[in-house]
Amino acid sequence: MDDNFDARAAFSVSRARLNGFRRAQIDSRTLDRPFHGLRAAPISSFDDRDPARAMNELITLRARQFSAHMHAGEFFSHATAAILWGIPLPRQRTSSVHVSVCAPSRAPRGRGVTGHQLRPGSFQTTSDPRFALAVTDPPSTWALLGAVLRHPYDLIAAADAIVRVDRLPGPSGRVLHAAMATIGDLDAAVPAGRRGVRALREALPRVRVGSASRMETWVRLTLVDGGLPEPQLDTDVYDERGQFLGCVDLAYPAFRVAIEYEGDHHRTDAAQWHRDIVKHDDMVRAGWRVIRVTRQQLFSTPSALVARVAEALRVAG
Numbered sequence: 243m244d245d246n247f248d249a250r251a252a253f254s255v256s257r258a259r260l261n262g263f264r265r266a267q268i269d270s271r272t273l274d275r276p277f278h279g280l281r282a283a284p285i286s287s288f289d290d291r292d293p294a295r296a297m298n299e300l301i302t303l304r305a306r307q308f309s310a311h312m313h314a315g316e317f318f319s320h321a322t323a324a325i326l327w328g329i330p331l332p333r334q335r336t337s338s339v340h341v342s343v344c345a346p347s348r349a350p351r352g353r354g355v356t357g358h359q360l361r362p363g364s365f366q367t368t369s370d371p372r373f374a375l376a377v378t379d380p381p382s383t384w385a386l387l388g389a390v391l392r393h394p395y396d397l398i399a400a401a402d403a404i405v406r407v408d409r410l411p412g413p414s415g416r417v418l419h420a421a422m423a424t425i426g427d428l429d430a431a432v433p434a435g436r437r438g439v440r441a442l443r444e445a446l447p448r449v450r451v452g453s454a455s456r457m458e459t460w461v462r463l464t465l466v467d468g469g470l471p472e473p474q475l476d477t478d479v480y481d482e483r484g485q486f487l488g489c490v491d492l493a494y495p496a497f498r499v500a501i502e503y504e505g506d507h508h509r510t511d512a513a514q515w516h517r518d519i520v521k522h523d524d525m526v527r528a529g530w531r532v533i534r535v536t537r538q539q540l541f542s543t544p545s546a547l548v549a550r551v552a553e554a555l556r557v558a559g
Contacts, residue, residue, distance in 0.1 A: 490525075
């Protein structure tokens, strides 16, 4: 038996037969069949309370399974690369992985794979930081999404995530993770003639550093497109004594109006919920008005959200 053979990982049918597995074992219904000619251990269940996250976890698993059997010159791209980088996207409908090659090589085809042939010089590849898989770099990944993402807000949100500088809120402001790329890097990744170039060019001027989530970007753009001034992002709030009260998603500091997007984790994480309540109470005592936004409010009644913020600014002004 091959010393490097691991039946717990994804394995090819041919390699399994060489290692003594019978056809009945290879074709067992207990094995997962992610790709043509590959078998894998059954998938453990993902958290069905968050379908989008569960799908991203499945796609990540599929990419890791497929990577061990990729041919030279193949690499992950498009939505699969975005997920590997942690770039936020709308919920994916299938677990198919996007795999690209450089022309004139032929794009891969098969069950569970969406193949692409890319023009030489139109992209850069590297390894993703978690699993060291061959993948397009963040600027190239974003440029490829220009022809894929249907809503301009999602293209901007993806760029916001790439240029975000993860920092420690408060006086120290210590940088925890540098940005994956700069806005200049994104601009350089958009050569003329690329598919989706118009959407990319329109998105670039609206990219901002400071958005911590796809939904925060959607809130910002909804307010601005609703006629309001652009809010400040990732804003530290202090009271009159200089005491740090907390960091808010979006703010109009001159009006002491803050907007907080309440994702599901704010509700389901008890510790986070407690911190949110304390921060809210402290800010109200310091004279701030805090407007809390849910997903339903953002997508179902965006005009009502704009009206709420406009009224808060009017009263404060």
